[in-house]
Amino acid sequence: MPTIRAASASLRLRSLDARYGLLGALLIAPTVLVFCTVIVYPLVSAIYLGLFSIYTPTMEGEWVGLDNYRRLLASGEFWRSLANNLIWTAGTLTLQIVFGILVALMLHRNLAFRALARSLVLFPYFLSTVVAVLVWRWLFNDLYGVLNHLLLWAGIVDLPVDWLGSMPNAMISLIFVGAWKYFPFVVIAVLARLQAIPDELYEAASIDGAGAWARFTDVTLPQLRDVLIVVVLLRTIWDFKEFDLIFLLTGGGPIIGTQTLPLMVYKEAFALNQMGGASAAAVLMMLIMLLFMSLYLSRARD
Amino acid sequence: MSAPASIVRRILFNVFAWAVVLVIAFPLLWMVLTSVKPSTELFVIPPRLLPGEITFEHYRRLLTETPFLIYLRNSAWLAAGTTLVVIAIATLGAHSLVRFSYPGRERLARLVLFTYLLPSVVLIIPLYLLMTGLGLANTLTSLIIAYTTFALPYALWLLRSFMKAIPDDLESAALVDGANRMQAFVDVILPQALPGIISTAMFTAILAWNEYFYALVLVNNDAARPLTTGVISMLVTSFNIEWSLLMAASVMMSLPLIVVFAFLQRYLTRGFSAGAIKG
Incomplete structure (x- = not known):
């Protein structure tokens, strides 16, 4: 009689909870220890360092209070980096979502060699950013890049395009490569959800006379809403804090044309040797992300 | 609609869809093709x-004339080390979060989710100072420690959702049969969670294998790069x-990913809801 057995067991489990609480704490102890050392301590430390002016090589510094923040908020570079960050995030996110949904719908249908098609589409996501950037820099190469040759051959441009060295090309290229690298995340999420939409919903809509477009807007999109809310939140955070792709593809250039906040933090700390200012910029960036997150979550709940 | 028309439509759709797939895959195709073309x-x-x-001259040169093999060895150690440390800690931690009160x-579980989203540029400066202070700068150890900052919350979150799916009754039955809770964990929970643990280990290994930012800041010599x-x-x-x-x-660099990817493919859409895909 498994149910009675389980019921008595769960009773016993509950009564022993107190005694086992200690064992539970023991099992979580390594996690808590590591969290405190590599996450909580650095986080607190970053906030603290942001109140000092520190020269990186000597690590000598003095207390400056909120001066770092005042200096940041008064500097054009900070606002430019924030603007770049928003442009990059909004641009690449929009492309990822639109393209991700379209490709997911396509892969959801009956396609010859569908498994292979899915693998080919999803693979860029699992690739190292280093590899993705190397490949794209080779494609973008101004002299021997295949992209320029294609455009010249098709007669779309008369001269090779400088994809990464001038504005606004650099930002557009960046947004585009970001979309290529990260849209498979949207595809995976949407595909998983599409498979769970019951066919009856589509049948009912068809009986009501809904065409293909109406079925998409009235059935598919509302069903995708919840998963898209989560996807947009995660991808916004990840795109906002992206470092590798931007640093490797344009290095923030030309000049600071594509420099986002994470790149600014890195430059302040390790090129300009201003640890304090860099920490302040990092903390400010985190605050902006938190603000955005709470705004988004409160809107999404409605 | 007549049958031939629907066949034509299906063919057109297939041609179009595969054209899109090939455009998406083109950069990777071009990568492979370039690597086997003679330089001329x-x-x-x-x-x-x-x-x-077709020539494999570039591969030969890569392996014999560049430090590529040293980097490869370092990456392998990093992926293995990070995975081992993180999985060991996270399996115990996830078990505790799911089955003990x-x-x-709950606050701890929420903290895990928060750190899952924490930007590494915030942590990097104190971590850099910590590693230099401990004399660990330019070592693989420093990178393994740094990688736990993102790999541990990730693995913990993932394992937690896997372990939640294991019915309580299984552990209860073992306890009724006289096992203590550690025995029940080893004999009942671990075997049940094994597929989840293996998948999490593979995803963690991918994260460590692909990591760039911490390696850029913390390691500055070829021996540990x-x-x-x-x-x-x-x-x-x-x-x-x-x-x-x-x-x-x-x-x-991508070959090991292809192997892991092929293994995890079936699992991707299912694992997504568990939070398996990070980027």
């Missing part, structure tokens, strides 16, 4: 899609950028 063919104008002859448990920063330093330091060499390196 690289600069032919206009470029030819297929190589006139104590004050602060992993593939990501190592291959980039090959790009930066060379006078003439040798694209075929870099493409060969890119292919080599």
